[in-house]
Amino acid sequence: MSSLAGILQTVLILAQQAARQPETQQKVTPLATMWQHISTLDVVEALTFISFGIVCLFYGWRIFKILVTICFSLLGLLVAIWANDQLIGGSVVWLAMICILFFAILSIPLMRWGVSLLGALSGGILTAGMTLAFGLGDQRLLLAGGLIGLVAGGMISFIVFKAAVILFTSLGGSTLIVTGFLGVLHQNTDPKRLEMFASDYRWFLPALILVPMVIGVVLQHRFIKTAQDWSV
Numbered sequence: 608m609s610s611l612a613g614i615l616q617t618v619l620i621l622a623q624q625a626a627r628q629p630e631t632q633q634k635v636t637p638l639a640t641m642w643q644h645i646s647t648l649d650v651v652e653a654l655t656f657i658s659f660g661i662v663c664l665f666y667g668w669r670i671f672k673i674l675v676t677i678c679f680s681l682l683g684l685l686v687a688i689w690a691n692d693q694l695i696g697g698s699v700v701w702l703a704m705i706c707i708l709f710f711a712i713l714s715i716p717l718m719r720w721g722v723s724l725l726g727a728l729s730g731g732i733l734t735a736g737m738t739l740a741f742g743l744g745d746q747r748l749l750l751a752g753g754l755i756g757l758v759a760g761g762m763i764s765f766i767v768f769k770a771a772v773i774l775f776t777s778l779g780g781s782t783l784i785v786t787g788f789l790g791v792l793h794q795n796t797d798p799k800r801l802e803m804f805a806s807d808y809r810w811f812l813p814a815l816i817l818v819p820m821v822i823g824v825v826l827q828h829r830f831i832k833t834a835q836d837w838s839v
Contacts, residue, residue, distance in 0.1 A: 730760015
């Protein structure tokens with residue numbers, strides 16, 4: 608516990624130093640990247656995101672093992688793409704299949720660690736989003752805010768396993784729902800006006816994700832308490 612406290616103190620110092628940086632520093636543009644992906648969604652893909660997000664939001668505690676396996680498989684895909692670009696070259700299909708299968712199998716004995724790491728990552732994403740919502744778009748501030756959430760989420764996740772399950776499934780489900788919802792709006796409204804609104808009101812997107820997430824956390828907590836056959 609003393610080492611964790613030391614890490615948290617270091618992160619807090621980093622946040623204080625970042626807050627003293629000049630206001631003229633370059634701003635990051637995560638919104639532009641997000642809109643670039645949302646604009647490529649069609650209505651069917653957006654509705655699929657919403658449907659799967661609802662399942663994760665309310666019943667993530669039932670399917671969290673499958674979700675962790677999927678996340679490990681995606682990690683294997685990223686490793687395969689990186690290895691192919693850096694070391695091999697040529698077709699990446701067979702390497703990707705091998706890495707996906709290997710990481711999917713690896714997720715079974717490392718299930719608890721995977722859930723805890725995803726819970727820590729969810730905490731980092733949540734606090735980074737809150738930092739952006741308060742208009743602190745500087746790259747150092749976003750990094751400091753994300754590190755604080757990463758450490759706090761990691762401490763909670765490694766201590767209370769159920770909290771990690773609820774946290775990462777609720778955040779993931781809420782993100783999928785919001786992404787699909789914005790994809791539908793992007794197809795049926797003025798895209799420029801929607802993007803300008805989200806850019807002018809930085810609190811809009813974090814709040815849009817936070818509200819369903821809180822609902823999911825509350826409901827999943829109640830579902831787990833009443834489920835006698837649920838085990839980790």
